[in-house]
Amino acid sequence: xxxxxxxxxxxxxxxxxxxxxxxxxxxxxxxxxxxxxxxxxxxxxxxxxxxxxxxxxxxxxxxxxxxxxxxxxxxxxxxxxxxxxxxxxxxxxxxxxxxxxxxxxxxxxxxxxxxxxxxxxxxxxxxxxxxxxxxxxxxxxxxxxxxxxxx
Amino acid sequence: xxxxxxxxxxxxxxxxxxxxxxxxxxxxxxxxxxxxxxxxxxxxxxxxxxxxxxxxxxxxxxxxxxxxxxxxxxxxxxxxxxxxxxxxxxxxxxxxxxxxxxxxxxxxxxxxxxxxxxxxxxxxxxxxxxxxxxxxxxxxxxxxxxxxxxx
DNA sequence: CTTGACCCTGGACCTTGGTCCAGGGCGCAG
DNA sequence: CTGCGCCCTGGACCAAGGTCCAGGGTCAAG
Numbered sequence: 001x002x003x004x005x006x007x008x009x010x011x012x013x014x015x016x017x018x019x020x021x022x023x024x025x026x027x028x029x030x031x032x033x034x035x036x037x038x039x040x041x042x043x044x045x046x047x048x049x050x051x052x053x054x055x056x057x058x059x060x061x062x063x064x065x066x067x068x069x070x071x072x073x074x075x076x077x078x079x080x081x082x083x084x085x086x087x088x089x090x091x092x093x094x095x096x097x098x099x100x101x102x103x104x105x106x107x108x109x110x111x112x113x114x115x116x117x118x119x120x121x122x123x124x125x126x127x128x129x130x131x132x133x134x135x136x137x138x139x140x141x142x143x144x145x146x147x148x149x150x151x
Numbered sequence: 152x153x154x155x156x157x158x159x160x161x162x163x164x165x166x167x168x169x170x171x172x173x174x175x176x177x178x179x180x181x182x183x184x185x186x187x188x189x190x191x192x193x194x195x196x197x198x199x200x201x202x203x204x205x206x207x208x209x210x211x212x213x214x215x216x217x218x219x220x221x222x223x224x225x226x227x228x229x230x231x232x233x234x235x236x237x238x239x240x241x242x243x244x245x246x247x248x249x250x251x252x253x254x255x256x257x258x259x260x261x262x263x264x265x266x267x268x269x270x271x272x273x274x275x276x277x278x279x280x281x282x283x284x285x286x287x288x289x290x291x292x293x294x295x296x297x298x299x300x301x302x
Numbered sequence: 303c304t305t306g307a308c309c310c311t312g313g314a315c316c317t318t319g320g321t322c323c324a325g326g327g328c329g330c331a332g
Numbered sequence: 333c334t335g336c337g338c339c340c341t342g343g344a345c346c347a348a349g350g351t352c353c354a355g356g357g358t359c360a361a362g
Contacts, residue, residue, distance in 0.1 A: 007308065017309090018351055026349090037358055038310055059253045063349070069275075076270040082261060085275050089257040096250045099243055102210045106240040115233040122229045124220075124236050158338065168339090169321055177319090188328055189340055214319070 004042045006031075013050040020050065028053055028067055060092055155193045157182075164201040171201065179204055179218055211243055 010017045023029040024040075029050055031040035049070075056066045065088070072081045112123045120126075161168045174180040175191075180201055182191035200221075207217045216239070223232045263274045 022350060059256060078268065078270055078273045079266050081273060081275050082264045082266045085257060085261050089254065089261055092250055092254050092257060096247060096254065099247045099250065103240065103243050103247065105210055106236060106243060110233060110236050110240055113233045115230050117229065119227045119229055122232060124232050173320060
């Protein structure tokens with residue numbers, strides 16, 4: 001029956017104190033109790049829960065989704081918890097597919113670029129829009145009133 | 152030698168006008184010129200560049216990274232452009248690997264959860280921290296001075 | 303009791319990638 | 333010349349997920 005202050009809890013979960021309070025504000029993690037002074041007290045369940053929140057984040061759940069999962073778990077609604085997880089799984093699969101497409105495109109670019117020589121031979125630069133010569137591109141362009149038609 | 156106003160440019164690239172101006176503010180896309188009135192004018196190169204920016208975003212580059220890519224391209228530094236792209240490729244591969252791990256974890260959860268019955272049999276709920284009964288969890292906790300030691 | 307470490311609250315601030323608005327100035331067709 | 337639609341600027345605002353700060357109270361060791 002460990003009893004932890006917020007600092008000890010945060011340290012054990014590898015997060016910052018502010019983060020714990022932020023999760024509390026977000027409705028994800030309430031302290032088990034408070035001292036008369038207002039100090040938060042946490043038990044093992046809270047630690048587990050905090051660690052779960054972090055794991056779920058790594059699994060790609062947003063804090064909002066984690067809150068929903070937590071609510072479903074409180075409701076002990078196994079079916080809905082499962083469905084939420086399936087939805088997330090589908091989402092993750094979609095993201096993987098998108099990243100795989102991205103990888104193909106990038107590796108094509110890398111593989112066809114000689115890495116030296118003429119910019120004209122670099123497909124990456126070509127993909128970038130290729131051949132612009134000159135072009136001053138002043139960052140701090142003070143453009144005054146009254147210029148010739150196209151500055 | 153098409154000459155476009157910001158609206159036409161935005162429409163052709165499928166972005167909003169504000170987004171074009173936002174990219175300009177971010178140093179990614181300056182108009183080719185300005186009318187005396189201050190109206191922005193764009194040519195084909197700017198359109199290509201804007202489209203590149205969007206494609207690069209889809210490929211997972213942040214605007215900051217796109218800016219770097221653009222700077223390298225201006226410097227016509229083929230070698231460094233290639234290296235930046237390789238770095239991004241490695242990054243994408245890492246993200247894919249993380250998502251694949253995520254997918255494995257989620258599908259294990261989904262596959263081992265019966266989807267009905269006792270919460271105790273649901274691995275998702277167990278991963279969540281499992282068995283907390285009761286716990287009132289008052290959102291608007293007015294905690295007054297003077298309580299018993301642990302409220 | 304004193305001291306240093308810890309904790310409290312409320313609110314401001316940060317980053318990223320935009321989006322929207324007010325108040326006013328152009329461009330061009332009729 | 334009028335009017336409609338486009339454009340200008342600067343600045344506020346959004347969501348997410350924190351992070352930090354000021355100003356003050358508390359806990360526990362010595």
